[in-house]
Amino acid sequence: MAGARATRIPYGLLAAWCLTRLLLLLFVFKMVVFPGPDVTSDVSGIYQGWYHTLRDGTFPLSDVAWQYPPAAALPILSPALLPFLDYASAFFVLVCLADLCVLALLHYAGRRPGQSPRGAWVWTLGVPLLGPTVYARYDVMVTAVAVAALVAGLRRPRLLGALAAFGALLKVWPVLLLVGTTKRKPWGAAAVTAVAITLVFTMTMPGAFAFMTAQRDRGTEVESLGALVFHVARHFGWEGEVLLNYGSVEFVGPYVGVVSTAALMLTVLAFGWLLLWRLRARRFAPHTLADAAFVAVLLFTVTSRVISPQYLVWLIGLAAVCLVCRDSRMPLPTVLLLAAAFLTVLEFPLWFANVVASDALGIALLFARNGLLLAATAVAAIRLWRDTVPHATPAPEPGQAPPPRTEQLIQPS
Template sequence: MRTAAPWACWLLTRLAGLLIILDRLPYPRRTEILGDPAIYAEWSRILAAGAFPEDDVRWQYPPLAAPVMLLPRWLSTWLATSYTTAFALVALGADLLIMWLLTRRRSGGSTAGAWVWVAGPVLLGPMSYVRYDLIVTVTAVAALLMTARHRIFGALAAVGAMLKAWPVLLLAALPRTRGGVQAAAVFAAVCAAVPAVFALLQGRAPWSFLDAQASRGLECEALAATPFMLARLASWDGAIVYQYGSMELVGPGIERTAALLPPVTAVALLIVAALAWRGTRRAWNAAWACDVAFAAVLAAVATSRVLSPQYMLWLLGLGAVCLAHGGTRQRPAVWLILAATALSQYLYPIAWPDLMAARPVETWTLAVRNLLVLAATVIAVARLRTGPVTEPAPSAPAASPEHAETTAR
C-alpha cells in the first residue's frame, strides 16, 4: 500500500507528458523537443536497409542502438501511427519498467527512490519521452538492483554499454571478491559478443560511431563551457554553432579547454575508483555499490565536453536507486540533481532562444544549474571517503531463562 501514492502520481504525470507529445495539451516550444525523433526515424530507414548511418556525424551510438531505433519503426506500422508517437510509447515503457523495479525492489521499505523517479522526468519535461536515454537508463537501474547477483549485473551493465557507453562506469560498483571478477568477465564477454554478431551480419564491426564521438567539441551547456557562456555577456569573441548534433562553442580558448577535459575526466574517475577500492576493503553492500556508481557517472557528466539535458535522466535513475536503499550517503547530491533538472527544463526548451541570444537571465540560470551539478559531484565523491554504511546484523532472539542456565553450566 505504501507504493499506491507514488504509482498514482506516476500515472497522472506520465499521462500528461504523453498528451503533450501528442499535442493534446499545450506546452511552450513543443516542436523544439521533437527534432530528435525525426533524426531517429531517418536512421531507422537506413538501419532497416541493413546498414548503419556511418556517414552521419550525429550517429554516436554503439551497435545495440540499432534495434532500439528500429522498434518504433515496426511499432508505428503496427499501430498505424507516427514514428514519434511510437518512440514515445517505447520510452514510456522503459519509464514504467524503472518505476516497477524501484517499487518492487525496495531496501528497508523506503519509497524515496520511487518518489525521486516520479518527480525527475516531470522536472525535466516531456522531452524525456522523445530522447533515447530512458532506454539506456532502465538497463543501468536494473543492473544496480542486481548488484548482489554478479553475473546478471555484469550482463545488464554490458547491454547498457552496448546501448550507450556510459553504463561501463557501473563496474566501479563491483566488490573485491570472486563475484566481482565474475561480473567483470560476463561484462567483457557480452561486450565482445554483441559487435561480433553485428560483424558477422554486416561483414565488419560497427565502431564508426567512435570517430564522431571523439571529434565532438565543447557543447554550450557543459560545465566547462560556463565561463565562456558568461563571457558572452561581456562581448566575448566567440560563437555558438551547430555541429556533431549539438550547439557547440567556437572561439578563443575553446579547443584548449575541450582538449583538457578527457584527462580531467580520467583523473576524476581515478579518484572515484580509489575511494571505492578503499571503501570496499572494509565492507560492501548494495547501497554502497549504488553510491559508487552514482558518483562515477556524476563525475563523468560534470567533466564531459557535453551536458545535454537528457543526461539528467541517467543521474535521476541512479539517484533513485541510491535512495531506494536506507544506507545511502548520496541524499544531498540527489536533491541537488533534482533542482538542476528543473532548471534544465527551463533552459531547454522553454528559454532556449534567449540562452542562444546571450540573455543575462538565461545565461546566469545556466551558471546556477551547472553550479548545482558541480556541487552534487563534489558531495557525491566526498561522501565515498567514509566508506559504506555498515548495516546492523539481525539481532539474535533473547535466550530463555532455562537456556541461559544451561549455557552457564
C-alpha cells in the same frame, strides 16, 4: 493473495506516475504545446531517418550526429514493434513503457526487507521535472537497463555484469555501474556479453564502431560546464560563435579546443579519483554498489563537453536506486540533483534562446544548474569516500594496546 497485494504499486504512487506521464505524453503528442523549441524533432526527423538506414542493414555513417555504440540501433529500431502506429508515436509509447518498467523495478526493490519506497518516488517525481525532452530521447530505455542491473546486482552478480555491458553498448555510461562491485563474476559476465554483442553487430552491420572517432572534432556544447567560460567571454569581445555542430548547439571559435581539452583532462582526473577510491575502499555495504555508480556517472557528467538535458535522466535513475537502500549516503545529493533537473527544463527548452544568446537570464540559469550539479558531485564523492575508506588511526604509544579492528562489510556480489 497477500503476496500479490504486497507487490502491487501503492495507489498514491501509481496515481502520481500516471498523472505526470499523461502530461508528458500530451506534450510529446502536441495535444498541449510546451513552450520553447520543439523537442520531438529529433524523433520525427533524426531517429526516423536513422531507422530507415538501419533497416537496410548498415549504420548511418554519413550522418555526423550518429555518435552511439552499435546496440543503440535497437531502441532506434524498436518502433517497428508497434507497426500500427507511426514512428514517432510508437517511440513515445515505448519510452513510456520503459518508464513504467523502471517504476516497477524500483517498487519491487523497495519492498524488500530493510529497503525503502523513496526510490520509486524519486523516479516518479524527478523525471517529469525535465519536461517533454525526457520522452523524446532514448535515454529512458538505457536508464531502465541500468536500473535493472543495479536492482539485480546484489543477488545475481552475473546479471549485473551482463546488463551493464548491454547498457554500455547502448550508450557507454552504464559500464560505470561496475565501479562498486567487489567480485569477478560481474566483470566476467560483462566481458562475455560485450564480446558476444559486438561480434553479432560486427558480422551483420558495417561501421558498428565508427562512433569511437565521431566526436573527435566536436566543440564545447553550450550547456556544459566549460561553456560558461565562453558565455561570459562573449560579453568581453570573444569572437567565436554558436553553431549547430555534430547534432548539438556548440561554441566554435578561438580557445574552444583548449577548453574542450581541459574538459577531457578533468574527466581523466575524475576517473583517477575513482581508481584511487577503489584502491582505498575497504567497507562495502549493500548500498555501496548504487552509491558508487551514482558518483561515477556524476563525475562523468559534470566533466563532459556536453551536458544535455537527457543526461539527468541517467542520474535520476541512479539516485532512485540509491534511495531504495535505507543506508544510502545519497539523499542530499539527490535533492541537489532534483533541483538541477528543475532548472534544466527552464534552460531547455523554455529559455534556450536566452542560453544561446548568452544573455543574463541564460547565464544565470546555467550557473545555477551547473553549480547544483557540481555541488551534488562534490557532496556525493565525499560521502562515498567517508563511507567506504577507513580513517587512518595513529600508532599506539609504547605499552598501549592497539585499537580494536572494525568489522568490514563485504558486498555479497
